[in-house]
Amino acid sequence: MTQLPQNIGFVGAGNMASAIIGGLLSAGYDSARLCAIDPSEAAQTKLHNLGISEVGGQPGPTFRTSELVIVAVKPQFMQAATEGIKKHLAPETVVMSVAAGISVSALKDQLSNSNAPVVRCMPNTPALVGAGASGLFASPEVTDRQRAGIDAVMGVVGTTVWLEKESHIDVVTAISGSGPAYFFAFMEAMIATGERMGLDHETASQLTLQTALGAAKLATQQSDPVNELRRNVTSPGGTTERALESFDQDNLEALVNRGMQACLARAQEMAKEFG
Ligand SMILES: NC(=O)c1ccc[n+]([C@@H]2O[C@H](COP(=O)([O-])OP(=O)(O)OC[C@H]3O[C@@H](n4cnc5c(N)ncnc54)[C@H](OP(=O)(O)O)[C@@H]3O)[C@@H](O)[C@H]2O)c1
Numbered sequence: 001m002t003q004l005p006q007n008i009g010f011v012g013a014g015n016m017a018s019a020i021i022g023g024l025l026s027a028g029y030d031s032a033r034l035c036a037i038d039p040s041e042a043a044q045t046k047l048h049n050l051g052i053s054e055v056g057g058q059p060g061p062t063f064r065t066s067e068l069v070i071v072a073v074k075p076q077f078m079q080a081a082t083e084g085i086k087k088h089l090a091p092e093t094v095v096m097s098v099a100a101g102i103s104v105s106a107l108k109d110q111l112s113n114s115n116a117p118v119v120r121c122m123p124n125t126p127a128l129v130g131a132g133a134s135g136l137f138a139s140p141e142v143t144d145r146q147r148a149g150i151d152a153v154m155g156v157v158g159t160t161v162w163l164e165k166e167s168h169i170d171v172v173t174a175i176s177g178s179g180p181a182y183f184f185a186f187m188e189a190m191i192a193t194g195e196r197m198g199l200d201h202e203t204a205s206q207l208t209l210q211t212a213l214g215a216a217k218l219a220t221q222q223s224d225p226v227n228e229l230r231r232n233v234t235s236p237g238g239t240t241e242r243a244l245e246s247f248d249q250d251n252l253e254a255l256v257n258r259g260m261q262a263c264l265a266r267a268q269e270m271a272k273e274f275g
Pocket residue numbers: 011012013014015016017037038039040043072073074075077080081082084098099100122123124125177178
């Protein structure tokens with residue numbers, strides 16, 4: 001816990017902020033050192049119920065002494081959110097945005113501080129269950145100690161990777177940001193096929209979901225690369241081989257490549273739209 005920032009402020013206390021706050025509290029972080037700004041009464045009540053007292057529409061004392069401020073609003077609300085906090089930030093406070101498409105320079109412009117230490121973070125929704133994957137990019141002003149603090153914060157909701165190039169945030173979006181939806185789509189297709197083959201929806205869902213979980217656990221907990229794991233379940237002349245040959249004939253890799261390229265292109269478009 002020593003690496004975690006002293007006080008942490010949230011701007012926007014919706015799904016993503018709640019996931020991080022939940023992870024911090026589960027890890028034993030003191031609720032008195034957390035605070036949030038969010039106009040939504042529902043969001044305020046939820047945080048009060050978690051024991052966080054400094055929650056409201058305006059920055060309070062904990063916010064003004066926060067070493068880290070996490071801005072977790074939709075990209076279109078980013079300008080309004082930063083406008084409301086910029087006069088209340090200490091010079092050394094790191095501002096981390098989890099909004100897609102807002103560049104480091106746009107964030108600094110919005111904060112009216114070209115030397116502000118800022119971080120872009122692309123999380124994903126499995127953070128809600130502590131199994132997230134976040135890509136992070138820091139401006140040069142962010143110190144190693146601050147990076148370590150952010151790494152510890154995002155580490156409470158999953159794994160983290162630091163990127164050398166800001167453009168790679170868009171690649172993270174194409175892999176892990178949007179990735180959960182690709183796997184959900186694959187699961188939907190497997191469930192629908194299981195039903196067409198005669199199983200009821202619940203049974204097909206149970207088998208599909210547990211298989212996805214089991215495959216992900218095997219891939220993350222064993223040292224074998226995924227292609228080796230695939231070969232291990234593919235006996236020559238067997239059933240799995242027949243399915244994989246069919247995927248190959250339909251060029252599964254090209255299909256995935258086209259989808260991820262489309263995602264990357266949209267992330268780049270959004271970066272242009274939001275600055
Ligand atoms: N890669 C991913 O899978 C992923 C996953 C989750 C989140 N994200 C990113 O994380 C960000 C937050 O997403 P979310 O799902 O947590 O959104 P959310 O649930 O809508 O939460 C955002 C909260 O911010 C509040 N808000 C709006 N304007 C504000 C302002 N000016 N100051 C303070 N609070 C304000 C909203 O209040 P109202 O409801 O009243 O507007 C809402 O409570 C988004 O930019 C999203 O793209 C990415």
